[in-house]
């Protein structure tokens with residue numbers, strides 16, 4: 222049923238969706254050339270297999286409408302953009318589910334990072350690890366000034382490591398030395414710190430969503446051919462690197478996660494989260 226509805230109809234009539242086919246995201250259109258994809262998986266927008274798959278398929282649907290030029294990625298939770306990968310997917314998983322899960326994350330990254338759409342990440346809340354991956358995959362990042370918020374790659378704190386393509390993305394975004402420091406220490410940056418190192422492009426005192434819409438409209442006014450070719454030039458190398466190593470990366474991820482030491486670390490981290 223979903224595939225027979227146009228993206229516009231789907232988004233403008235959320236009541237059409239019954240709870241049995243929850244999409245985990247909401248799509249709206251604040252102007253004729255801008256779409257907003259709002260992450261909506263309570264409590265923390267963590268990326269499960271289903272969540273990652275849904276985001277990817279909605280980006281593809283939005284992309285297929287030639288009128289849409291810009292996409293804003295945001296969250297229905299004002300305090301949390303995304304808590305990153307759903308850690309329960311990595312806790313005592315079956316190897317089959319774990320591989321499929323990781324493929325869904327690779328595919329989400331490749332789709333978001335290389336879309337023809339100009340993408341604006343509207344970071345209203347915390348954005349650790351996979352949340353930071355989503356933000357960094359966008360073309361422009363605006364974040365609320367709230368000093369209590371954190372954004373960064375804290376994988377080492379869970380006893381895991383970022384894959385090579387996420388490390389490369391971080392290096393491209395903040396530079397080699399800052400990336401090495403941030404990754405090793407699993408550092409979450411405040412919005413001010415993130416602005417200083419180029420992890421976000423703008424921090425906003427008031428309504429971050431309004432600024433995101435403004436930026437999305439500015440991007441939408443730039444002629445498409447030039448901006449898409451430029452994006453391809455800037456991002457093609459990393460896309461090709463991962464595309465050429467999909468299987469190797471799945472093998473690396475599943476081996477790393479299924480190792481007993483990693484499992485103990487993940488269990489401990491999950492316990493510390495639920496004890497808070």
Ligand SMILES: CCCCCC/C=C\CC(=O)SCCNC(=O)CCNC(=O)[C@H](O)C(C)(C)COP(=O)(O)OP(=O)(O)OC[C@H]1O[C@@H](n2cnc3c(N)ncnc32)[C@H](O)[C@@H]1OP(=O)(O)O
Pocket residue numbers: 264265267300301303304305306307308309347349350351352375376379381382383384387473474477478491494495496497
């Ligand atoms: C081998 C290589 C692997 C490479 C993979 C590289 C890529 C990405 C890795 C990741 O993304 S791993 C995930 C990293 N994320 C985090 O460390 C964030 C953890 N969460 C938090 O810090 C906090 O939850 C928060 C986001 C700051 C929100 O805090 P708040 O106080 O508002 O909410 P909580 O009470 O902590 O959480 C509510 C509820 O959600 C559960 N939960 C939180 N985060 C996750 C998550 N990422 N996955 C699954 N579940 C999560 C948390 O346990 C609570 O559950 P209950 O106790 O209510 O059952």
